[in-house]
Amino acid sequence: MDGIAKIDSPASHAEPIRPVNAPRQWIYKHQVTTRIWHWINVVTVFIMIGSGLGILNAHPHLYWGQYGANLDPAWLHLPRWPGWMTIPGHYNLALSRRWHMFFALVFGFGLLFFMISSLINRHFQRQLRISSGELSPGHLWFDIKEHLAFRFHDSKNPGAFNVLQKIAYASTIFFFIPTLILTGLAMSPGMNAAWPWLIELFGGRSSARSIHFIGMVALIGFIVVHLALVMLAGPIGEIRSMITGYWQVPEERH
Amino acid sequence: MSSLITRRALVAGAAGSAGLLLSGCDQIAENPTFRKILFSGNDIHRAMQRLLSTDRSLAKEFSESEMSPVFRANGTLNPGTPEYNAHLANKFADFGLRVDGLVNRPLNISMAELKAMPTRTQITRHDCVEGWSAIGKWHGPMLGNILKAADVKSSARHIVFHCADLFHGKNYYTSIDMFDAFHPQTILAWAMNNAPITVAHGAPIRLRAERQLGYKHAKYVMRVEAVASLAGIGMGQGGYWEDNVDYDNYAGI
Numbered sequence: 001m002d003g004i005a006k007i008d009s010p011a012s013h014a015e016p017i018r019p020v021n022a023p024r025q026w027i028y029k030h031q032v033t034t035r036i037w038h039w040i041n042v043v044t045v046f047i048m049i050g051s052g053l054g055i056l057n058a059h060p061h062l063y064w065g066q067y068g069a070n071l072d073p074a075w076l077h078l079p080r081w082p083g084w085m086t087i088p089g090h091y092n093l094a095l096s097r098r099w100h101m102f103f104a105l106v107f108g109f110g111l112l113f114f115m116i117s118s119l120i121n122r123h124f125q126r127q128l129r130i131s132s133g134e135l136s137p138g139h140l141w142f143d144i145k146e147h148l149a150f151r152f153h154d155s156k157n158p159g160a161f162n163v164l165q166k167i168a169y170a171s172t173i174f175f176f177i178p179t180l181i182l183t184g185l186a187m188s189p190g191m192n193a194a195w196p197w198l199i200e201l202f203g204g205r206s207s208a209r210s211i212h213f214i215g216m217v218a219l220i221g222f223i224v225v226h227l228a229l230v231m232l233a234g235p236i237g238e239i240r241s242m243i244t245g246y247w248q249v250p251e252e253r254h
Numbered sequence: 255m256s257s258l259i260t261r262r263a264l265v266a267g268a269a270g271s272a273g274l275l276l277s278g279c280d281q282i283a284e285n286p287t288f289r290k291i292l293f294s295g296n297d298i299h300r301a302m303q304r305l306l307s308t309d310r311s312l313a314k315e316f317s318e319s320e321m322s323p324v325f326r327a328n329g330t331l332n333p334g335t336p337e338y339n340a341h342l343a344n345k346f347a348d349f350g351l352r353v354d355g356l357v358n359r360p361l362n363i364s365m366a367e368l369k370a371m372p373t374r375t376q377i378t379r380h381d382c383v384e385g386w387s388a389i390g391k392w393h394g395p396m397l398g399n400i401l402k403a404a405d406v407k408s409s410a411r412h413i414v415f416h417c418a419d420l421f422h423g424k425n426y427y428t429s430i431d432m433f434d435a436f437h438p439q440t441i442l443a444w445a446m447n448n449a450p451i452t453v454a455h456g457a458p459i460r461l462r463a464e465r466q467l468g469y470k471h472a473k474y475v476m477r478v479e480a481v482a483s484l485a486g487i488g489m490g491q492g493g494y495w496e497d498n499v500d501y502d503n504y505a506g507i
Contacts, residue, residue: 072322099283189506192313193313
């Protein structure tokens with residue numbers, strides 16, 4: 001049996017047995033390491049975005065290449081982020097940096113912990129592995145139509161992620177978050193001396209800084225879609241499953 | 255539609271708690287214990303970067319064609335003190351760079367002597383803490399050679415750079431530890447982009463500490479002091495920015 005680690009029905013312990021319908025199926029969907037990482041990230045990503053915007057206020061211009069300052073051509077001039085969006089809530093570059101650099105450690109080592117634990121407990125292999133069949137245009141189109149009809153679960157295998165979900169999670173875990181971490185490291189002059197190849201990977205410091213910003217926008221995009229789908233899929237059940245690990249299969253929608 | 259109300263309540267709740275969390279961040283940052291933890295991030299980054307670095311790990315050096323067309327000047331643009339103005343008026347002819355503190359042979363190096371020392375030329379990128387960067391060419395003796403000439407004592411842990419400028423009325427100074435002090439790219443530059451350093455860029459001498467951010471690259475260096483501890487210097491945090499605005503003392507990040 002691949003896919004689902006455990007199937008169990010705790011509802012039948014907690015409640016009197018339902019006379020007519022059998023209790024809806026409960027699935028152990030999210031492993032404890034996934035849940036821990038998820039909630040750490042809720043706090044960490046929030047702080048990284050707020051403090052990052054605070055840092056950006058010091059020089060809200062983005063360039064491409066090895067260098068970039070006021071008199072060089074910028075590809076993007078950003079507005080000043082208001083205090084309610086930044087950490088701290090007033091302009092203080094030093095404190096924004098303190099927040100950002102501390103939580104960068106939580107963010108980076110959190111990802112490392114999650115990746116190692118998810119290989120060991122086979123979360124990646126079982127739940128995120130995308131088969132070639134899933135990437136066929138027919139399957140992708142079917143999944144898009146299912147999403148538009150607000151049907152997010154395959155009734156035959158309701159605990160499994162659908163392919164769009166897998167693509168969103170896998171690209172965030174293996175591409176967007178690592179890009180944010182590596183471009184962040186690439187902006188550090190100490191790291192530039194220690195790992196000279198890293199900054200070259202991104203085409204210079206100003207490019208790394210621009211990609212860091214684009215990565216943040218992508219991550220915000222992921223969060224917005226993620227939260228919208230949680231709302232549509234049933235927020236109580238989804239959030240409960242992210243806390244307890246157990247998810248109750250919803251009644252089928254027609 | 256109770257589920258819709260729930261969703262609305264959840265969205266409102268999430269937005270509200272995000273706002274609370276943001277203002278909570280400011281409150282929690284006032285807590286001394288939390289502040290200590292938050293500020294410890296700098297020590298952790300330093301320790302990790304040092305694990306990945308050797309004393310020979312060099313910052314990237316560029317070719318002339320890669321230099322910034324305009325190298326922006328920042329911070330103090332002219333110290334403007336009477337002493338500095340006097341030095342500037344006679345082109346630093348009487349200027350002597352003092353090297354003292356925990357050294358066996360205190361020095362007073364004239365500009366002529368400094369320029370006669372073996373020099374290192376490097377085209378490097380200057381990274382401001384604000385986020386901008388500029389590539390320029392720097393020319394001057396390695397700080398390590400000067401410290402060797404002064405026979406720095408093994409008890410020295412930090413090198414402090416005392417500057418001519420007052421920043422918001424306070425003496426600008428900064429410091430680096432011995433790992434960076436003896437780094438080959440740490441030089442006391444007296445020329446920039448093939449000309450003597452201009453006043454705006456730190457005449458007559460500017461520190462280049464290429465593995466750290468711009469606020470460590472002290473301009474108008476008047477005195478180099480070897481110390482065992484930063485406690486007695488300024489407000490004890492290792493530099494003007496560290497003392498006054500909570501900047502990281504290790505500016506390699």
